[in-house]
Amino acid sequence: MSYHHGDLRRALLAAAAESIAEEGPAALSLRDLARRAGVSHAAPAHHFGDKRGLLTALAAEGFELLAAALRETRAATGSFLELGVTYVRFATTHRAHFEVMWRPDLYHAEDPALLAARDRSSAALYSGVADLPDGQAGADVRETGLAAWSLAHGFATLWLSGALPDMPELPDEAARAVLRHLTPAG
Amino acid sequence: MSYHHGDLRRALLAAAAESIAEEGPAALSLRDLARRAGVSHAAPAHHFGDKRGLLTALAAEGFELLAAALRETRAATGSFLELGVTYVRFATTHRAHFEVMWRPDLYHAEDPALLAARDRSSAALYSGVADLPDGQAGADVRETGLAAWSLAHGFATLWLSGALPDMPELPDEAARAVLRHLTPAG
């Protein structure tokens, strides 16, 4: 291992994701990440400025990944319902990213790259509402989209918080069942 | 101010709620709470053991308050929809409590008092589903309840995270509109 790590930025993000997935964002320690990567405790500061900077990068990465997943599902299935399932699946398979994404108090919420990625996620979600056959989207596309988003988001966060007992390992089917309770028409 | 504070436990919980509502749970400092209450930095430990102990108490208090609010709404209106509105209103008016409640990594999730309070909240919520006229609740009460819970919870958390732009000051009416998108029958 030379003086230069080579890909420290990526290594730190990966270590952060792992740590958060295991012990939550509250227990995250920059110094611990540095130790895992085999660098000094001040090395992370060079790439991310401070702790919030690292979490900003992690959240932005999360929004990018989510947007990509949603776009892919839309292209592959064209199904409004499956878009919600993908949302929930993303939350469970990218737990660390997802948990940070909706906690603006943990990162720099004004970061341009993050805001852009967030908008791309949002656009990918709402585009699924626009796909609905005429009339099914109801009078207000924004309202229908918000309801779908809320339902998927709520199920995902409740799942992650462990508030739902007696659930199978994978939430896909449970999510699908819950999402079917949505009435597209307002 | 004598040697004994008089009601330190309550004062600390109130200060914690205020601090969290302003800067989020990540910025919470036991020593700062002690300073605000005018006691030494080690005083909180006597009442709550450690930081997680304090947050456990705060979360338990939150579940109690939520259960009470839900029961009151059910008694006053008997409306399934208004139960969801109350849920959202609780989240916005008791922001600190609500944010901690769904973050088990911040507190002692096995605490018996907390679990009991959590179950009371849950029961109050699901009782609203059981109130629905026969047939409207669908085949599975649990599933309908979970969908309603997810929808209200998702809207509330998205609202609190600031992810919803262009929203009025009070979310009541917006919440009502979103909650109407739920189909009780599965």
Next chain:
DNA sequence: GCTCACATCTTGTCAATGGAAAGTTATGCT
């Protein structure tokens, strides 16, 4: 009204953390 057990709070201390400052080593561009 005394005493003694106990709850409450303070002072002192420790290891760990985030962050800043200043120095060291590699890298890439010309």
Next chain:
DNA sequence: AGCATAACTTTCCATTGACAAGATGTGAGC
């Protein structure tokens, strides 16, 4: 080859959570 700069280290400081030991008030029983 030389130089600006990116990448990383070492050193240092204030703050924090937790623990231990001591000080102070409180109240029950006699």
